[in-house]
Amino acid sequence: MSQHRPPMDPNTSEATGPQLERARAQGEAYAQALKYMAEEVAHDGGTQQAGDYLVGYAIEDAEGMYSFRDGALSWVNPEEENVHVEIAVCDAADGRFVPAVGVTATLVTPGGEELGPYAQELVWHPMLYHYARNWVVPEDGEYTLRVHIDPPAFMRHDEVNGRRFTEPVDVEFTGVKIQRGAEPVTPPQP
Template identity: 70%
Template structure:
């Protein structure tokens, strides 16, 4: 089902017919269902807003371990000093699909007004949902403001009509986020 709140792509194009644009929106609908599940049901805090050509969402959870490629080996890293995991998702506002290859930075403004960051959010492969994330080391629980900055991607854009997008940086702010620090110290399977 195509989401009614998603603005349509311009159908006046030689690169994609109506069926192809519909298929792209169906991909976006499936991605959005996963995003809503993560940000609004699973995460301790989450939300989203539109900005320019993007839908920008966030989810905040306990810090978690991850695999990192070191040379030719995947090496598990526990969260160490990290006590919050900040996830940022950037989607195409027109069809809802994840936008890869972005330079996404985030800043958290703490309850005392002190700014933490900005920190670059790295692309994370997740079994359910690609996103940009990192573990943070925050000094206190409390009410934070999350500021997200997205630079225009360097990738090529196919389609002489719909391809003229993602050309401006965007900044969004999510105030009033309650963060309770913690860790999810999961060891990888043996």
């Protein structure tokens, strides 16, 4: 999963060489977690560079998660959902997770039927922030995964390096292996 990283300018009022080294160290830690998720936990996964981003995906069984409903956390198990699609959006320059982007995904079945696009929500995970949702897919097999990323509206430091993440990007992964399944989990009682 090693990728060529475009350079960042260390000679600005906001970015020094030591600061950028620390950012790259954060990105390397995130990359190791992403590699573990995509290659050892998930059924399938991979990465691809798209513009200012490195985009990763992981395919897992649908899973239960906490969600805010009526101002309180509620545990929600998959009902009909049978696949969990995770999307990681990283800074291509240093590998760190990019928050606050709009992520939508479309799956194309082996027979050519398009499912989606659906918004992928930000998921706090103990190991790896990502954008995800549970899906209902009609069959196991090799799918195409199309990911669209809208740029974030957050403010950016640095008059030089801050001029990134300004354009929407699209990335397509082919041969995505999907094996349907669900892992309903009863959360521990407080």
